[in-house]
Amino acid sequence: MKAPLTRILLGVSLLVLAACSSTPQTKALLANPVPGQHVSQRIDSVVFHPQDAYQCGPAALAMVLDHSGVEVAPEALVERVYVPARQGAFQVEMLAATRHHRRLPLVIEPRLESIIAWLDAGEPVLVLLNLGLSWYPKWHYAVVIGYDLQARELILHSGLIPNYRMSLALFERTWRRADHWGAVALVPGHLPVAESPGRYFTAASAFERFATREQAEALWRAGVQAWPDSPELAMGLGNHWYQQGDLTLAAGVFHTLVNNHQNYAPGFNNLAHILLELGDLAGAEEASRHALAEDDDNPTYQATLTEVLAAKEQD
Amino acid sequence: MTRKASTSLAGLLVLVFSLVSVQLPAQAALISTEQLAAEATLAAERDLLTERLLRDDVKAELLALGVSADAVQERIDSLSHAELAEINGKLATLPAGGNGLGTVAVVLLILILLEITGAIDIFPRI
Numbered sequence: 001m002k003a004p005l006t007r008i009l010l011g012v013s014l015l016v017l018a019a020c021s022s023t024p025q026t027k028a029l030l031a032n033p034v035p036g037q038h039v040s041q042r043i044d045s046v047v048f049h050p051q052d053a054y055q056c057g058p059a060a061l062a063m064v065l066d067h068s069g070v071e072v073a074p075e076a077l078v079e080r081v082y083v084p085a086r087q088g089a090f091q092v093e094m095l096a097a098t099r100h101h102r103r104l105p106l107v108i109e110p111r112l113e114s115i116i117a118w119l120d121a122g123e124p125v126l127v128l129l130n131l132g133l134s135w136y137p138k139w140h141y142a143v144v145i146g147y148d149l150q151a152r153e154l155i156l157h158s159g160l161i162p163n164y165r166m167s168l169a170l171f172e173r174t175w176r177r178a179d180h181w182g183a184v185a186l187v188p189g190h191l192p193v194a195e196s197p198g199r200y201f202t203a204a205s206a207f208e209r210f211a212t213r214e215q216a217e218a219l220w221r222a223g224v225q226a227w228p229d230s231p232e233l234a235m236g237l238g239n240h241w242y243q244q245g246d247l248t249l250a251a252g253v254f255h256t257l258v259n260n261h262q263n264y265a266p267g268f269n270n271l272a273h274i275l276l277e278l279g280d281l282a283g284a285e286e287a288s289r290h291a292l293a294e295d296d297d298n299p300t301y302q303a304t305l306t307e308v309l310a311a312k313e314q315d
Numbered sequence: 316m317t318r319k320a321s322t323s324l325a326g327l328l329v330l331v332f333s334l335v336s337v338q339l340p341a342q343a344a345l346i347s348t349e350q351l352a353a354e355a356t357l358a359a360e361r362d363l364l365t366e367r368l369l370r371d372d373v374k375a376e377l378l379a380l381g382v383s384a385d386a387v388q389e390r391i392d393s394l395s396h397a398e399l400a401e402i403n404g405k406l407a408t409l410p411a412g413g414n415g416l417g418t419v420a421v422v423l424l425i426l427i428l429l430e431i432t433g434a435i436d437i438f439p440r441i
Binding site: 054056082088090093100128131132139159170205235270274 | 344347394395397398435
């Protein structure tokens, strides 16, 4: 810098930019380390796939899928996720492609701590970044494979560069502009980090259609084990047993569910339906009326009661 | 019940119970997991759109954006109801990760300046 004026101008613009781009998550992470937190971590087994032009989506997805045990080349993913006129891939299609390959795509919590936790659990994290500006976005997928808290950096496979080190602060800024979106690809039933039952339920219910019987069972069991109080996850498991024809197991799950959640109408309705099939008409009627007591407009619950009463009449 | 049949049943349940305003005979049955998932999000949208219309709309958008006719059906079928509802009508502006770089000189100059000051990170080597 030659002239003092230039220096002043640059200084001012830097101050302005710094003020506009605070990084609260980085500050919090570095200020409040979790007891026993590793200083650094890197998952060395994440294979690097360099991206083709605009193909960071397929490349990044191939990396996380590969790490989860699904060998797939980026080229094979292009047809699944690439949108030519947008020169990129949508987030939901990245999740859908993961499901197609029989892995559970789980969106993580929007926090740096979450990325750290998943890395500690051995799971690389697919992230969306906006490498440009909010008004001139440059969307980019990368895979976070490690961190170094001492150097205040994350380690990513990104674009054409493996093991790319990016400062936590810069990562946070580019990640925040992408609404802190990240996801992991899990072997169904494997849940090393339990963050949000709601997100897990969303992921599991979207994945169920693609799951084998064993995968579906493992999926729901893992959810119920991690969050035994979640009514939706219990519904998932109970419904799974019902679909497999195991009415006794299903009834058990729904019984527990309604005992724990005495105002949860869907649980009562499904219990009623299963008890009806099992021939316990008194139990079915009681459960069915319970569902209607919570939601008397619901046509399903009304129809269930009608059927129960009709069966009683025939008895 | 076979898995395929129960999947169809689940799909039928979602369809039936998304048409609140249409006079269809209600089925005494389970609240399916998929229905529960759909109810948890965008309930208003569920009232207005059938599953089928939603899929058709998003499919048309993807085709218009250059996705091949061979690939589009399977891609649509892989998306959940909630995901379809989330993106319906928005495909032109949703984030699409691709890392394309602009080529306009003026834009490049601005970006280089911002890169040096650390506000963005398009050029890893700088």
